[in-house]
Amino acid sequence: MTDSKYFTTTKKGEIFELKAELNSDKKEKKKEAVKKVIASMTVGKDVSALFPDVVNCMQTDNLELKKLVYLYLMNYAKSQPDMAIMAVNTFVKDCEDLNPLIRALAVRTMGCIRVDKITEYLCEPLRKCLKDEDPYVRKTAAVCVAKLHDINAQLVEDQGFLDTLKDLISDSNPMVVANAVAALSEIAESHPNSNLLDLNPQTINKLLTALNECTEWGQIFILDCLASYLPRDDRESQSICERVTPRLSHANSAVVLSAVKVLMKFMEMLPKDLDYYGTLLKKLAPPLVTLLSAEPELQYVALRNINLIVQKRPEILKHEMKVFFVKYNDPIYVKLEKLDIMIRLASQANIAQVLAELKEYATEVDVDFVRKAVRAIGRCAIKVEQSAERCVSTLLDLIQTKVNYVVQEAIVVIKDIFRKYPNKYESVIATLCENLDSLDEPEARAAMIWIVGEYAERIDNADELLESFLEGFHDESTQVQLQLLTAIVKLFLKKPTETQELVQQVLSLATQDSDNPDLRDRGYIYWRLLSTDPVAAKEVVLAEKPLISEETDLIEPTLLEELICHIGTLASVYHKPPSAFVEGSRGVQHKRLPPRAGSGESTESPDVGQSGPSEAPPAVIPSQGDLLGDLLNLDLAPPTATVPSVQPSMQMGAMDLLGGGLDSLMGAGLGAAPAAMPASLGSAPAVGGGLGDLFDLGGGVGMPTGSYVAPKTVWLLAMKAKGLEISGTFARRGGIIQMDLSLTNKAMSVMTDFAIQFNRNSFGLAPAGPLQVLTPLSPNQTIDVSLPLSTSGPVMKMEPLNNLQQMQKYRKEGFLFSSLLEA
């Protein structure tokens, strides 16, 4: 007989009937009735009206019945708080039962009844259960403390349960220790500053001992807790690593990943010349590879984490390229991640194999995978210079397949290859042009147009080609329109005689017939530029572009460090800091790796002992870390507003950042250029945005300690900024870095519309909010403003708001203004 029969009753008056059955004298009938109630509850019917009747069944010596009643209570107590009190007596009684199973059941259920009114009645039973002789009851009670804390934190503290919980870390039973650790960690999360866990070498030793004896899940609780500990020195770090490495041989993938997290974190403290450091590196590779034999979802988590690990410590997996080759039956999310890692591991040594694989993938059927494979070939060309030629010829082969989306992807990446290796592969342009008609995706059309514009002097019929796009100008996407505008202007500057009509046509389309402010603005700028100073126009529009680098897809170093501390968690899967997707975690301390070995910093004070900028971080563009996403594309990329989450919170490392790093920070061209312009040039905020880039600051301000505030120095001379003089300094107040500015109007007219934008900088320093300058600044007036900064940079929204797109666009056309202003 199965339970499914309980689902069948749907008659009218069902509740009434059940009520009668629940109050029956017959035990068996009662139990059947409760089962029917639970069945109804399971299919989503509201049976809360039966609350008193079900609770009446609570006092029973039938365990199964008791469990069902408890289940009912957990579901409905919240909606019937007054009646829930009825249950209290039974809980108290059950917590004293002779059978530990009943005691544990009562204490477990008690905590799940989230009714404030009854919590205080539960304290005494809980106190007893925490000291129960049976470990099964104690481990359940330990978890109950976390539950109660979630409902009423103050009560838990007042009752001294936290201390009892801490004592349980020294319990003789490993399961109790593990659950106490889990409960404490959970509670500590909502008290980021409490020293609840109070990890010291003695407790760490206890945890490491319990690690060998508790269940696989308990091992994960303990490992995750260990990961939040900061060892005193490299010797302690090594000794913990030695005791954690055996976990790498555990059959449970989650245990392995949590162990990897601890090791990746603590090995930061080991001197690289230590033999043990090398041994540890070698030990990490095999378990990471084995994770790829786990279930697909676990593989996915593993791959997302491996993606971080190969960025942090490329040496670990550099010989393991082949294990990332895609299998036919891999789910698509596994295939895409493998592909990503393959490119990260691509090097001169393995590039031939990688390319052969990628070419194979490019002929598969899954469109997304194929696209990514084609892009990957482009990435290889940019990453491994020696392979560029082979990559280009592979891409040409693929173009010959005439498979539409393959051709389009190939053209998009070839444009990037041109950007990386100018004047090398332009011979393929003719082949590309043959495919012009088949391009129907904006990105591919825009790429092709860019190519035609950029190499207009080598393409005989460039004007015809571009003109052909112009016919349907208004049906094109913004990306294509912008690109077409720029390309035609380029063409005009290169071949002015034949293309005057064309350029006028496009300028008028862009400025007069378009509702798109981006397009209009760019159109006007070109127009003015061309009409006022063609020489400057040439310098600006045909300026040499910076080469794109393979580093564009790397995760920004501080974010990477933080993510390494979150290995195995959702943050490591999303490649986003927890503060970006967990509510209420703002202001919570960001996890940082321990100070690097040999960084010369004291490790005695873990609170401030963050790593100094001993190694210059590579110049990176922290776009969303998606390797195969759009390459840095100065001309036409739509603004990626996906800067790794805006967190107006401060990192603990702020002090160091100011203390040790500011000199280099400023010297490296922080370019924090506040700028303002009168609204004279048609579009004031845009100009402001452009200026942000223009003024590379010269003056560096050193600041030895966090509390000392250097006097303001002049950062921007009035003569360079149409009368606006800016002086400033950096200060740290209440853990927040602030930029103090004095803005002086040395011009003749009123200044309004102040805005600020930071250039990318290696510390991710960016304004944490808009620049608040409320009043217009009259001539000879000075105002002081203080701008809080965050390290969540590098691109921030501007005020006045307009939109981000606008700002970015102008920012990209930065030099345009510099020419204008100089002129």
Next chain:
Amino acid sequence: AWSMSASAVFVLDLKGKVLICRNYKGDVDMSEIDHFFTLLVQQEEEGLLCPVMSHGNVHFLWIKHSNLYLVATTNKNSNASLVYAFLYKLVEVFTEYFKELEEESIQDNFVVVYELLDELMDFGFPQTTDSKILQEYITQQGNKLEVAKTKVPTTVTNAVSWRSEGIRYKKNEVFIDVIESINVLVNANGSVMSSDIVGSIKLKTMLSGMPELRLGLNDRMLFALTGRDKGKAVTMEDVKFHQCVRLSRFESDRTISFIPPDGESELMSYRINTHVKPLIWIESVIEKFSHSRVEIMVKAKGQFKKQSVANNVEIRVPVPSDADSPKFKTSTGHAKYVPEKNLVVWSIKSFPGGKEFLMRAHFGLPSVENHEMEGRPPITVKFEIPYFTVSGIQVRYMKIIEKSGYQALPWVRYITQSGGERRFA
């Protein structure tokens, strides 16, 4: 932000209807699950299915098993690998309880399912998940057991949480299966792209009391440590052990020592990186004459010792989805067309080493061409070779010590399986 795992766990049917659920933490509204199926359908349509999905600040971590979705919700930075490992553990436990885990078995056993959900996880922390131990105090015949009889087995909280005391067998035996799968990826031009051996040592333990076992393998690292070198040794790239094996002991001196779980279990698995050739080498010629026919020729060669025999060989050859009227000719075994999978399955009961066999297939193609893009799935080969491991791994001894001092017999079996794929030109 440190948080263990799931706020709640749901079991859904294929239409997204909740069959059963358990709210563990109460910090995520249970009605959020309504968004899960919508998201799933949306992602499926876009072809971008992902095991993690989010709606607002709620994240769904899910797996699919037969006609069910198992979904965990969270609004914290949960340990994702723990959540998936737990969801798979749920499948394992339910399967051991109900034989099959599917919609019907959830409905038929909802009382036990609730009990298990209550016991397996508490406030988002996974607890006891060993189904053998769980079965000692959570039974499907709950109604027959009165309270007094049901006690928590001390095993639950013991350091040895996988084996109960008081187990008795008349005859004490342990059966050891060494099973190796080789995974070889062969490129269209016949070169081996990647190959590895994944081995597994499975136990069927029928031993009384609390026996201490020690397994000796011809492990190269062990030989190096002990200084002995007795013939062929095997280098294991990575090893994974069951909960019962003392990992620190293995780490320090490569000794595999443990108190085994009762009955069947996987003691360990290992990965070996040596370069191996496919044991059955496949060559194929596929000629497609548009609008008329496809002709397929497959040659299979046993590249293993003449004394060995591969059993139950299955060679799966993909064919176009619009192929019809199959005709086959084989030099041994028989070929069968499986239209729902677009495959020809060529089965050979016994395939001696060194031998070579041929299969020819002929299919008609419709005159109207199928324009749908089709993948190019590889040819796959399945087989079993008994009494043989590719790696040469050997069980050198299994020492069994129990305080009662009984004599116990270990039995060892070796078998090699395949898992290779061969790409088309």
